Amino acid sequence: MKYVLVIILSAYAFSVFAQSEPRSTISGFIRDSLNSESLIGATVHNKNNLAGASANQFGFYSLTLSAGEVELVYSYVGYNTQTLSFQLRSDTVINMNLAGGQHLQEVAITASRTSLAYERTQMSMINVPIAQIRSLPAVLGATDVMRALQLTPGIQMGSEGSTGLHVRGGSQDQNLILLDGVPIYNASHLLGFVSLFNGDALNNVDVYKGGFPARYGGRVSSVIDISMKEGNMQKFQGEGAIGIMWSSLTFEGPIVKDRTSFIVSGRRTYYDLLMAPFIGRFNRQPDREIVKAGYYFSDLTAKINHRFSDKNRIYLSAYTGDDKFYGISNFKYEHDEILSGKDRTDLGLQWGNFMTTFRWNHIFTNRLFSNTTLALSRYRDNYISKKSIDRTYNENSQSFTTYDFSELQNNFGIQDWIGKIAFDYILSPDHHVRFGAGVTYHTFNPGRVSLSDTNGSRHFGASKRYAWEYSVYIEDDIRLTERLRSNVGLHWSAYSMGNVFYNVLQPRISARYLIIQQLSAKVSFTRMAQYVHLLANSFNGFPRDLWVPTTESLRPQTANQIALGFAHNHKKDYELNLEGYYKTINNVTEFREGSGFLNVDQAWEKKLLQGTGRSYGIEFFAHKKTGVFTGLMGYTLSWTDRHFDELNDGKRFPYKYDRRHDLNIAMMQRFKREKRDIEFSASWVLSSGHMISLPVGIADVNHPMIRETNGQYTRQYLIYGERNGFRLEPYHRLDLIISFIRQRKWGERRWVWSAYNLYSRINPYYITVEIHRSGGAFQVIQHSLFPIIPSVSYQFKF
Secondary structure, three states, rough: OHHHHHHHHHHHHHHHOOOOOOOOEEEEEEEEEEOOOEOOEEEEEEEOOOEEEEEOOOEEEEEEEEEEOOOOOOOOOOOOOOEEEEOOOOEEEEOEEEEEEHHHHOOOOOOOOOOOOOOOOOOOOEEOOOHHHOEEEEEOOOOOOOHHHHHOOOEEEOOOOOOOEOOOOOOOOHHEEEEEOEEEOEEEEHOOOOEEHHHEEEEEEEEOOOOOOOOOOOOOOEEEEEOOOOOOOOOOOOEEEOOOOOEEEEEEEEEOOOOOEEEEEEEEEOOHHHHHHHHHHHOOOOOOEEEEEEEEEEEEEEEEEEEEEEEEEEEEEEEHHHHHEEEEEEEEOOOOOOOEEEEEEEEEEEEEEEEEEEEEEOOOOEEEEEEEEEEEEEEEEEEEEEEEEEEEEEEEEEEEEEEEEEEEEEEEEEEEEEEEEEEEEHHHHHHOEEEEEEEEEEEEEEEEOOOOOOEEEEEEEEEOEEEEEEEEEEEEEEOOOEEEEEEEEEEEEEEOOOOOEEEEEEEEEEEEEEEOOOOOEEEEEEEEEOOEEEEEEOOOOOOOOOOEEEEOOOOOOOEEEEEEEEEEEOOOOOEEEEEEEEEEEEEEEEEEOOOOHOOOOOOHHHHHHEEEEEEEEEEEEEEEOOOOOEEEEEEEEEEEEEEOOOOOOHHHHEEEOOOOEEEEEEEEEEEOOOOOEEEEEEEEEEEEEEOOOEEEEEEEEEEOOOOOOOOOOOEEEEEEEOOOOOEEOOOOEEEEEEEEEEOOEEEEEEEEEEEEEOOOOOOOOEEEEEEEEEOEEEEEEEEOOOHHHHHHHHEEEE
């Protein structure tokens, strides 16, 4: 670090000396010409000396150049480039609007120069264009960001059909998922099969698997930074879809043209409505009736964007989404002469997210940009069960009626109040400095239980916990020489809860060396810290995810990761990446043997163990983003394990989602026809099966409560081998989607036909073990979830 600091200071000194000549700054915003959406990551460079800059997540850029003749080239993937030539004599504001490929006669668009992989300092980062995400196959034809990310190397899915992400050996809770800069704690609907992000409302998705910039913190495995659309400033427009199981509608437009805009987007499944007439009919028995039952999810996304002036803009965005399961059943005693009456049971489960954020952008100078954020994020998981008993007893020519009721509520959740401020200071094309600070107030609800009956109300279970989390960071993207560029940063975070206090200093450094034109070598080292822990359900069924805080006995997770790789762009249309990484994680959490999610109480901390994790591997990624034919291919060879002193006899064991090989291929092709276009997309995935623990034998153990025919008091118990010592069969499937697109006077319509698991591969979902008592043997049974799932939907834009 001493030598690094010397290099940085020397670079600053050289930069100051170089700026002694007259220099001026060009700044402004780069946006879409038709709807004024920010083009995040769009580039501008001076063709005369190749000095350049890129737009931040709000579209702002700043480029400082020597006075004189300049020729600026503005570009973005899938958009036409714009060139401006003029004499630069003083600071200048240029707001550039680029025309996208979807607005032009030709479908195939290739920008002449974009932010190419070999040029970027950043490594282990992937950006998948929203248009490409929307074209990829998904369950029931729904656009799914998280499932699209599973097609990229280093990012593996969990169980069959799940949208959960395991990044470079990490668990789901180790992913920092940001929606407009605000953390989201549970990112899925439909029991994990559909992500909660509606693709119609999204503008950009960046994924960081390593080489994390200092501006990010709070998780140890990945950052998924998702930006919502800002709303069309020019005209009203909408889009939607009607599918077999779900529908969606998005509407956006100006409130005041060129000054205020909005966007509203919503989705809902209607499986419960479709099945309601059949549930009552087919679930009637002589003494029992299922009156009502169903499941659905719904979500709503909204955003307002207002420009006060060229230097001040505010955004107000919100998201709310819930999954709900409900059921009502009656047990009747109508045919009993002595006893008659009715028992009624009401069951309800609801889990979901709520997020709202206020952001203020302010330009202090043409080099200094700020973003201030105030936000609330909440995840809740509620269970309620009500039972009422109404009975009449007839005995000895007398009758009397009794009534009893009970209500059980179980609430989990986490809530965050967030405040932060971030600055972009573009000193020169050689120095892009970012710095900022933030504070979060956490409220943890680890499982409060309420029971009400005729005797009154009682409360028990774990009590709420309150904690503060702080962060400060600074980073600089520096060009040290013509070939060498580096991003050096420092992130400091702290955590306090009562008398508990932790703080972690997290250095971050990435470097890129240009070997030859369009080929560069990259290296990075990062340290990350995480102060929240997830205790996921240990049984199959509805998700019950419990977020718990760091305490005196439950220490924060930390991870160190080093990565080395190469990036190449071929003809500027193809991006190739090869990376190797090694990551260690401290203080990962597991339940003790014999403990589990169902018996979490006041002493939940004592039921947990902390150990270490390790992951290393090699990733290859090829990506074509533009043209009538696009696609991607990713392959990962990796090893992931865990170590706990009290598990597996203290020996390392494979992580459940350790997949040695992981191959993903996706392709998209658009065919032009006279009256309509046809868009074809397919994806194929192949991976090693995940690891499980299986029994290796059976033992007869004396048991006082069981008597066999031979007079012996015994019970048969399974004997398990090493933890996660068996690997399931390989997983593979083919997904397909075909869209028939026709332009109408009012807009565009699409008929979308899709098939999930086209050749109906019977992939393993979970394993059960059955004991055959007669022969003293056991049988391992594989259960599968999804055969082929066809779907059709009607989509439209107006």
